[in-house]
Amino acid sequence: YGPDDGVLVLDGLTKRFGGLTAVDDLSFAVEDGEILGFIGPNGAGKSTTFNCVTGTYPPTEGTVWYRGEDVTGEPAHEMVKRGMARTFQSFRPLEDRSIVRNVALALVPDKIASLSGLRGETRRRATEICERVGLGDRLTQLPDELPHAGLLRLELGRALATDPDLLLVDEPFAGLSNQEVAEISDLLESLRDDGITLVVVDHNMRGLLSLIDRAVVIQFGSKIAEGRPEEIKRDPAVQEAYLGG
Numbered sequence: 001y002g003p004d005d006g007v008l009v010l011d012g013l014t015k016r017f018g019g020l021t022a023v024d025d026l027s028f029a030v031e032d033g034e035i036l037g038f039i040g041p042n043g044a045g046k047s048t049t050f051n052c053v054t055g056t057y058p059p060t061e062g063t064v065w066y067r068g069e070d071v072t073g074e075p076a077h078e079m080v081k082r083g084m085a086r087t088f089q090s091f092r093p094l095e096d097r098s099i100v101r102n103v104a105l106a107l108v109p110d111k112i113a114s115l116s117g118l119r120g121e122t123r124r125r126a127t128e129i130c131e132r133v134g135l136g137d138r139l140t141q142l143p144d145e146l147p148h149a150g151l152l153r154l155e156l157g158r159a160l161a162t163d164p165d166l167l168l169v170d171e172p173f174a175g176l177s178n179q180e181v182a183e184i185s186d187l188l189e190s191l192r193d194d195g196i197t198l199v200v201v202d203h204n205m206r207g208l209l210s211l212i213d214r215a216v217v218i219q220f221g222s223k224i225a226e227g228r229p230e231e232i233k234r235d236p237a238v239q240e241a242y243l244g245g
């Protein structure tokens, strides 16, 4: 793989924690404008891959290119500036701040919004983002008043506040009902229609196959399959990973 193979390109990405190789020589490319499924059993290395790509920690080996530039090991705030956003598997909103203010704080990283109240452009933009993710009628509620799917919407809103053109979404469907999976899928699809490229993680393929254009499947930190949803479903290595594991 090379710098121009996609909007985001991983080449030989490896992450070791002491003796454990969590991500093992992983290479794939994300194409501009697609929704890529990033699938693997629990512990396969999906979140660690996100962490290495988004600057949470540096990879042990390998290269990450973003829009043609080598961004390997760049810190998280640099990746955000470049237009890359992510959500976390476990949500961490500020519990004592309202929904709209949680979004505003992601919008204004220097915390102006927390000191001087919400006004003007900051309030307008944060409100708009809350509406975009389906929280327009819950602006002044606190995060703990939201159901699980609402917290996911808030997490997506906080990511959107950084105005990304690539969004990495870690396990959005865990703990959701089928109805909620469908609603969140619609939201993710609408973000793609707005021009945001998406990588969506799941530990199985439930709910994901109708959403994604392509998938990369990993096991033990390595890629075992890549292709269109129909191909992935039938892939012997994928069936083995799920039935055998």
Ligand code: ADP
Residues within 6 Å of the ligand: 017, 020, 022, 040, 041, 042, 043, 044, 045, 046, 047, 048, 049
């Ligand atoms: P997934 O997201 O696919 O479920 P993870 O990337 O979270 O998997 O974890 C992959 C492996 O790396 C697991 O064995 C996990 O225990 C290990 N791991 C993840 N993060 C750390 C860390 N910060 N320190 C040590 N081991 C870790």
Ligand code: MG
Residues within 6 Å of the ligand: 046, 047, 048, 089, 170, 171
């Ligand atoms: Mg994970």
